[in-house]
Structure formats: C-alpha cells, structure tokens
Amino acid sequence: MTADTPSPPRSAALARLRDTLAGLTTRAPGGAASAPIPVFADTSLIGAGLARGALHEVCAASPGSGVAFAAILLARCGGQVLWIATEQESNLVWPPGLLPFGLAPDKLILARAARWPEALWAMEEALRCPALGAAVLMAGSGQGLDLTATRRLHLAAEAGGVFGLLLRPEGAAGASAARTRWHIAPLASADAPRWRLSLLRQRGGAPAGPWQVAFNAATNTLHLEAGGG
Amino acid sequence: MKGRRYLAVHLPFWAAEHLRQARPDLPADQPLALWARQGARRLLAALDHHAAAAGLEPGQALADAEALLPELQVLPAQPEASAAGLRDLALWAQRFTPISAALPPDGLLLDITGCDHLFGGEAPLLASLISALAKTGLSAQGAIASAAASAMALARVRRDAPIIQPGAEEKAVAPLPLGPALRLPGAMLEDLARLGLRVIGDVLRQPRAPLARRFGAPLLDALDAATGRRAPPITPIAAPPDLAVTRALPEPILTAEAIAALLDRLLAALCARLSRAGLGARRLCLTAWRVDGTEQRLMIGTGAPNRDPAHLARLFAEPLTSLAPELGFERFTLHALATDPMGAEGQGALPMGAAPRPDGVLAQLLDRLGQRLRLARPAPLPSHWPERQWRAAAPHEAPSPTPPGWGARAAPVLLRRRPEAVQVTAFAEGAPAALRWRGRHYALTRAEGPLRLEAEWWHGGALPPARDYHRVQLASGERLWLCHADGRWVVQGDLP
Numbered sequence: 001m002t003a004d005t006p007s008p009p010r011s012a013a014l015a016r017l018r019d020t021l022a023g024l025t026t027r028a029p030g031g032a033a034s035a036p037i038p039v040f041a042d043t044s045l046i047g048a049g050l051a052r053g054a055l056h057e058v059c060a061a062s063p064g065s066g067v068a069f070a071a072i073l074l075a076r077c078g079g080q081v082l083w084i085a086t087e088q089e090s091n092l093v094w095p096p097g098l099l100p101f102g103l104a105p106d107k108l109i110l111a112r113a114a115r116w117p118e119a120l121w122a123m124e125e126a127l128r129c130p131a132l133g134a135a136v137l138m139a140g141s142g143q144g145l146d147l148t149a150t151r152r153l154h155l156a157a158e159a160g161g162v163f164g165l166l167l168r169p170e171g172a173a174g175a176s177a178a179r180t181r182w183h184i185a186p187l188a189s190a191d192a193p194r195w196r197l198s199l200l201r202q203r204g205g206a207p208a209g210p211w212q213v214a215f216n217a218a219t220n221t222l223h224l225e226a227g228g229g
Numbered sequence: 230m231k232g233r234r235y236l237a238v239h240l241p242f243w244a245a246e247h248l249r250q251a252r253p254d255l256p257a258d259q260p261l262a263l264w265a266r267q268g269a270r271r272l273l274a275a276l277d278h279h280a281a282a283a284g285l286e287p288g289q290a291l292a293d294a295e296a297l298l299p300e301l302q303v304l305p306a307q308p309e310a311s312a313a314g315l316r317d318l319a320l321w322a323q324r325f326t327p328i329s330a331a332l333p334p335d336g337l338l339l340d341i342t343g344c345d346h347l348f349g350g351e352a353p354l355l356a357s358l359i360s361a362l363a364k365t366g367l368s369a370q371g372a373i374a375s376a377a378a379s380a381m382a383l384a385r386v387r388r389d390a391p392i393i394q395p396g397a398e399e400k401a402v403a404p405l406p407l408g409p410a411l412r413l414p415g416a417m418l419e420d421l422a423r424l425g426l427r428v429i430g431d432v433l434r435q436p437r438a439p440l441a442r443r444f445g446a447p448l449l450d451a452l453d454a455a456t457g458r459r460a461p462p463i464t465p466i467a468a469p470p471d472l473a474v475t476r477a478l479p480e481p482i483l484t485a486e487a488i489a490a491l492l493d494r495l496l497a498a499l500c501a502r503l504s505r506a507g508l509g510a511r512r513l514c515l516t517a518w519r520v521d522g523t524e525q526r527l528m529i530g531t532g533a534p535n536r537d538p539a540h541l542a543r544l545f546a547e548p549l550t551s552l553a554p555e556l557g558f559e560r561f562t563l564h565a566l567a568t569d570p571m572g573a574e575g576q577g578a579l580p581m582g583a584a585p586r587p588d589g590v591l592a593q594l595l596d597r598l599g600q601r602l603r604l605a606r607p608a609p610l611p612s613h614w615p616e617r618q619w620r621a622a623a624p625h626e627a628p629s630p631t632p633p634g635w636g637a638r639a640a641p642v643l644l645r646r647r648p649e650a651v652q653v654t655a656f657a658e659g660a661p662a663a664l665r666w667r668g669r670h671y672a673l674t675r676a677e678g679p680l681r682l683e684a685e686w687w688h689g690g691a692l693p694p695a696r697d698y699h700r701v702q703l704a705s706g707e708r709l710w711l712c713h714a715d716g717r718w719v720v721q722g723d724l725p
Contacts (some may be wrong), residue, residue, distance in 0.1 A: 068725030106628030186706030
C-alpha cells in the first residue's frame, strides 16, 4: 500500500497526520499505559519500542527461549496478561519459571482451549478488551494462522489497545499482518540465558539485528553484548 | 381441602439406592445393606431390592445378615446425606408441580392440583414421574388421591400406582395393613394385633371413643388423615420465589430470534428481582420445555456476582445455539441457582480484608471466555516439589501473594505435560555428556547438577522416589531440564 515514496514536504505532513491519528486511536488515557513497550536500547525499532494495540510475533528456535522473551515483553506492558494455549500443546507454561523474567503469577491468567479455533476466538476477544494489558497465543507448528487470521487479530488489538503476541515455532510463520516479527535462538551460556535476537520484519521499517543479548534479572534489562550483530 | 389432588411417592429402597447413585463403583447386581449402630450392636438400617428379595429385613443384626448372605456388601448408613438427597429430590420434583415436599425418611409428596393436564392427565403424570425416577436407579411406588396421607398410605403398600377418585379414599385405604401404611409405633401395632385389628378397615369399624381411650390421639389422627376426613398441612420445599422467573407461552416458539427475545424478558425480570434482593447471580439455569413434554437445560456461570441483563444475555448467546426446538417451546424458566450478595453500585460484597476482585470489564471478559475455555490464575504454593509449586485458582479469585523466594530456583519456563523419555548415552564426571532424544544424538555442551529433590514426606502416603535434576545445554544452545529418578531419565521441561 505504501509503494510510492512521498516527497519531503508531503512526508512531513504525513508524519504530522500520523501523530494526530496515533493520538486519536490510542485508547488508554494514561501516558505510561499507552507508551510503547521498550525492548532494549538500540533496536532500530520504529517508535523506540513495540506498539501497544498491535499484534507482534515471536518465532523461537527453542521453545524455552521464545517463552522467556515473551515473558520479558509481557511483564513490561503492566496489567493483566492472558496466556492462551490449546490442550494439544505438549508443554505447560510454568509460572515459577516466568517470575525471574519479571512476569509475576498475580498478573497471569492461563487459558486452555480444547481446539485451535477456540483459542483464536479467545485471543480475539481478549485483544478487544481494554481491561487487559496483553494477550499471548501459543501456536503450534501445525496450527493454521494465515494472513486473514493475523489481520483479524491485529484489528482486534487496535480496537482494544491490547498488546498482542503470537508465539510460534521457527519456520512455521508465513505471511502475517503482525507489526513486528522477531526471531530468537538460544546461545551457549554459563548461567544467565543468552540469546541471538533478530527483528525479521517490522511494518514501516527495515529488518534489524541480529543482536546477542543476555537478560539481567536483577535490573530487569536485556543488554546487548559487545561483538554482537 | 376439597378439590386438591396429591401425588405421593414411596421410595422403598431410598437410602441404599441413593448411596449407590453416589458410588457407581459398587457392583449393581450384588445385594447392598446399610447398617447403623444401636448401642453396641450393628443393625441393618436399609436394604436394596436384592437384599430384600434375599429375605433380609431392617433391624436385623449385621452379623446375622452377613452369615445368611455372604455376598452382601455392607456400608455404614448416612442418614444426613440421605435426608439431604431426599430434599434435593423434592426440589427436582418441582418440574412437575411448584409444591413438593420431602417426607423423610423415604417419601415425596406433590400437590398436583391443576398440574396434571400439562402431562396429559394424572396417570401419565404418575407414570412419567416413576419412570424418571427409575432412570436414575430409584425404585418408586406412587399413588394419587385427594388427601395427602391417603396417597402416602397407598403408595407405601400398593405397587400398582392407584389413582383414587375424590371421596373414595376411605374405601381405598380400608384393606391396607396398619403397619406399613400408617407407620404406627411397634408397641401400638402389637396391641392392635392382639385385638385382631390388622388392616385399616378393622380399626375404622371400631367405636372411636374406646379406641381413643386405649390408644390415644395419635392413632385417630393417623386414621383421619389416611381416610381424608382431616388433612394436616404439608410443608412444601420451595425454592426462594425471587430466584426464578417463568413464562408460559400461548403459542410455542421455535425461532432463534423469538427465543433470544424471550430470554431478554426473563433476564430483565430476574435481574430486577435480584436487584431488589441485593443479590447478583453466579449460576443461572434456563429450562426450556418443549411441546412434546421434554425439557432442555442451559447453564451459565459467572465469576463474580452479576445482574446486568446484557452481560448475562451475552453469556447465554453461545449455549442458546444448542437448543433443539423441533416443534417449539411452550414454557421457559430461568432459575438463579447460585447468588451472592451484591451492592447497589455493582461491586460484589467483599469479606473483610479481601483483595479486590478483577474489575468489571475484565470480569466480563473472563466470564465470556470461561464458557468455552478453561481459565486459571496460578496461585503460588510454598513447596519445592515442582508439581506442587502452584495450583490453578479460579480466575476471578483475587490474585494470591507470591511467597518470598518462590520461583527463585532456576525453574523451567515450560513443563512437559507428560515427561519425555530420553537416553543418556555418555557421562562425564557423573554428569550427562550426550543424549539420545527423539531419535537423534546430541552432544551436551554444558551440564549443571544434580540438584536432588526429596519428596515431601509430611504429605504421607507412598512417597515418590527422590529426583535428581540436571540443567543441560545442547550444542544448538537449547537448554533442557532433565530429571533422573528411579533409574529413568526424562526431559521434564524447557529452560529459557
């Protein structure tokens, strides 16, 4: 849709319009509650963080790394988090393991759907509900999630102002309407987990990374390791 | 009392059959007896039909009965549970009439005045009641008469479901034996038998004054009630009237729109009553009666007390699609099965010191999701044993505080629903160095452990074996949580 590059004065006007629109469409009244979710300092992200009221994707090379990264992002959005998985999922999200990443059990509501369409329905309902901070859906490799479905979820997230996250296994993702798509893979580590993180795509911006990051639980920050990238 | 009609049900094996309903593990084809302690003796208190057919009798010593019938299963009687069950049964019987009563220990009484035409007459009503009871495994004998005690006396003795026309009660009860029909005290029965009086008719033919002098008022009262000369009031079990609304329709309805519109009216009426009572609904049941006499029930639940008709209608939207109207529904009842106090401003009443529940919008979302998904809020538990570190609490419960130190142990972020078998093919200094997992070979770049966990002995019972946990990393960087217990290695979870 953004095929032609606008000339400089037009792009300035467009930027102003975008700001106005962003102010109009942001549901949450508070300043901090509507601020984008920071990931780490230098991510070349449009808007200096992940937009709320939008759908984002995390593709994980190992299940553990994806869940941990999701937990970090979800903890940062404040508010209650709905974590949706299907009964067919062979793994259970384990709240004691999420606490070190900042996601406390009192913020977490776990939902288990008997079938995949119900999980999608629940995700959409949750994203439309402004009382929720974030909703995450764990998608297995065999579960259909095409452009139409992701666009539906993204529109729902826009309507509710909820941070939406899709957690997918590596290689499963096709076309998607998500705002950003991340890839995370584990790296050899001594104690604290280390990951290779890359931004595979972002709407309106260029892919970025990879970065080598480690999580510091004491300061609750992801920090970039020297020599990464 | 003229013009009223009563249906009495006698459940000859109620206590035993009620217990059998709760215990499907008991073999159905073996005799069952319940015993109660009387002083130091254990006597039979109740039997099922197998035991009765084998000649056992209530009041017999338990040891004698077991000697007579070695295959007899015996259980202690639970009089409270069986009385509560009978009350529930009386409530259930309200599907036939609004006025029903439990007559402990083993009877039900229904005032069916004006209700029989809904079922096509008294005989079909009685038959459908008995067959509905039989479907749940209860033997029942019923009778209909114009006096409650006559119907009860007939139900206790006659198995042919008699229906007595008004005025014919005295003739009908005359041949009934005094003992089973009137439940008179044993000593009085013996005295009457000594006088040659064994059936009701015998006593009725005696002059009243000497009878009253000899046996006192209880006998005459029982007789008068049974013959319908005097009718003591019955004490109906009634659901609190403000918790149910009913609409009977002149024309059956069958379209989804009409049903939804009717549900809106029922919800509005119910919510107005809830509001007056200061209550909010927690569980609602919509019963739809079809023209062919069958019924369909839809249940919804809310996490927090609620009386917003629009919200409740949304919760019913999904279940409503499962109604099968066929030829149409002619009657709807909306029951509030469970309610909680609820203040005027919509905030549920909280016990002192309780944390606030999720606010309105979130509670409504959870209600909607909860109709189709299983929701849980993790509540931390103070335990080191992995499976006991949290429990699934109701999502509407206030979040429980996290105990200090909880989750600090290097825990997995995902736990296998079923541990996955793995072979450790090489060891280095006692720690695993290579794995065979999912049919492939992996060298481990790192292994930490073991961390030994002992089962919590204070829970008692058979203890699971101690577990050794290892945190290992594959060459790909993927980190697994291995468990070694009882000589077996399994992958129990994924580490970040």
